[in-house]
Amino acid sequence: MGEGDSSALRQLQPGATLVNRYAIQEVIGVGGMGSVYRARDMHFPNVTKLVAVKEMINSAPDPLVRQTIVQNFEREANLLATLNHPSIPRINDYFTIGSRSYLVLDFILGKDMEAIINDTNGFLLEEQTLGWAIELCDVLDFLHKHKPDPIIFRDMKPSNVMINQKGDVILVDFGIAKTFQTGMKGTMIGTEGYSPPEQYRGEATPIADIYALGATIHHALTRRDPRIEPPFSFAERPMRRINPAVSAELEAVINTALEYDPENRFRTAAEMKQALMGVAKKTGALARIKATANSIGQIDTIKPLWSFKCEDEIRGTPTVLNGMLYVGSYDNNLYALNAADGKFKWKYPTNGGVVSRPAAYDGNVYFGSEDKRLYAVNGISGKEVWTYHAEGPVRSSPRIAEGHVFIGSDNAYMHAVNINTGRLVWRFEATDAVRSTPYVLNELVYVGCESGDFYAVDFRGALKWRFHAKRAITSSATSSDAALFIASLDGMLYALDPRNGWALWRFRLGKASISSPCVVDDIVIVGASDGFIYAVDARSAKEIWRFRTEHQVNGSPVAYKDSVYCGSVDGNLYCLEYRTGRLRWKFGTEAAITGSPFVYDDIVYVGSTDHRMYALLA
């Protein structure tokens, strides 16, 4: 891996000419062993004849390996020279210069199917994909009927299918296509994900190509890349469940092609082509019947147990203790309601909006206000116990631990306040406003701020470590047994080591997030302003599911039993199965939900900017 190797692997530059004939114009593809170039054939000086020059750099230091590579290269060239079919590129020439070998093929003006899938918003159309599938059956049939021995393509997948300007398919990359030989033990042939079970055992047959074609069409119509799924798992991803626009007829044909047992698939490509033609006839002229979610009927019929109206928006999150519900409102009051029936008990007026979540502890309620104060109020009577001046509007929620109330303020400090006296014990200076709620774990307090800094502070107020995100951390942390999770306005969900702040992984959300994640069963769930609720594996950072709401998700999801509850600015509270992200029900309020729900004893409490507090059966 010295510098010398990289120069040996350097791509040809535009303007270079090979064997005095092929003038290189541009790199059009990069593979494991070299690049593919567009070049002009200078033997036709009066017209522009374009060719594709496929390069293979033999950089193996081992002589035996080198020899094997040359043999494979010549095999591909010889094979292509014998084939004549409109869906197979014609070979014009091949030659070797030093450690580089070149195949000169017809240039195809078009795009490969994988690029088409990736560049399309939503799903490809069935009609279009069906047409390609029929043409692919045709070329496979041609290869399989090759004399004296059938040719097995062995590597059917979207990136090996070019679609030219006329919309016709061309199969490219015959690098591993060959007449059948027993596969060598311990090696794979073909591409993981697209290849059928028997091909992994080295038994490449025409029926293996049929499976891979089925896999290719499945990928095209579902956008689910089989290379990142376990092998042979198509049955776990039925096409119509992912893309309801696919016809039942086409799904049935693809399922047959993808049968685990080769005996149950189409016997020949011609037979599959017939079946696809049948689908085209049946569905071609008919307008699609819009599929509707089957459970939509019951989804909107949720009725609240009770609701309570404040004088202004509820932007924050309620809390429930000893049968009482406490919630702040933008009308400057903290309300205390009977959690069972929503009856008004008392309210405590402040001089600013109460936008965060109160904390209830040992008979008292603690909450901050935009009037720059932190309040401690008796939970039953609503009488003031103490107030603390935080010098800046309080939008962070209080966290209670070890006899302290920890709270952030817009004055760029996190304050540690004695829970009994309301006196400041220490304060920690951040680089910007602290709106994130402090999180306490193993004798450290974790808090983020609007500059993007995230701190771990010990109980004496000394900084243990600092992590920096590219934009504000308004979200509050949560943890699993091994990691701390936070979201940021930089559009990332981070997993950090709680002991030292090193990043374990980051997961890219569609947009900025101020939602605080929740963790259940090693699944991290968080909302983002792109309107999605995301579920991510806590160990591997792999997305498990995402659920689309109609507007930003700024509140935080809450897991309870086997569901997760989350509000959206679209006004709905969503109840999803937390393992699958499937919608159980949703409840519409009259305006945006920006806070988080609170679930206790099978009842979900949620506030809305429609001024109301709702209680629903979980």
Place this chain on the structure above:
Amino acid sequence: MMKFFDKLFGKKEKTIPRSQDMANTAPLTEEQIQAIVSGQSPHFDMQQLVAGCGQSVGKQRELNEDSIMALTATIAGNSGNLPFGLYLVADGMGGHQFGEIASNAAIRSVSDYIMKRFHPYLFHLKTEMMEEPFQEIMLGAVREAHKVIQREAPGSGTTLTAALVIGQQVTIAHVGDSRAYFVYPDGRLDPITRDHSLVKRLEELGHLAPEEAQSYPHRNVLYRALGQGDFLEPDIFTVAFPQPGYLMICSDGLWGVVAETDIQRSVVEAPTLQRACQNLVTAANVAGGPDNISVVLAQLIG
């Protein structure tokens, strides 16, 4: 008492004969035993990462196609003294397919990539926090190794199970059918990786019963390997280092040959990790040694 000596000297070891003048010994008093026991489990004022490794070509192969690496260090700095470990096992595929070149390239390329990233933290006193998350570093390292193998030995392939230990976090990158395990002193042996082998997948799908899998003819076929295919998706995840317990990485020359209970016992009962690795390799060879054997063991003490 015997158990105690087994622990002290390793079960399979013969007790070294003492010199004559020491032969006349009385049983140890409780105090003496306590003194020895406390001497056996020293306390460290900071966490220590220790490791051992072992390898053998086996009894039936002529060529060793396995490559291993074990590197242990401590990063001193602002956030305390962090144990750092990088442990790799790569098992090259198929004799005539240049598996030894592939496993060599995997170890070389992955360690090069990772060490370059950590060099400033290991050998300078860098105060900035590393921006790139561990999992992204591992992914980058594996993808780079994949390219190097395709360049140096096209058509060949190798397994790779890599563990990056930073503090109490273990980040695993895994492709193929070598395995990482957590070994617990209470007798549990938990595989933490999932084999990318045809036989395992057929088992998962219910097409093969576990007992059929033992004798399945295509046991060696992998569906995912470093160097194979143009697109590689390694398994990457982060878990907490077991405490108390051990991290073990090994090739199928060990896990496919030696029973789990024997592996577990060898690890827990040996006096040192190095001895444990030797005992594991010996056990695989005693069982026939059908394949190359590689094992790395690591432990976090204190």
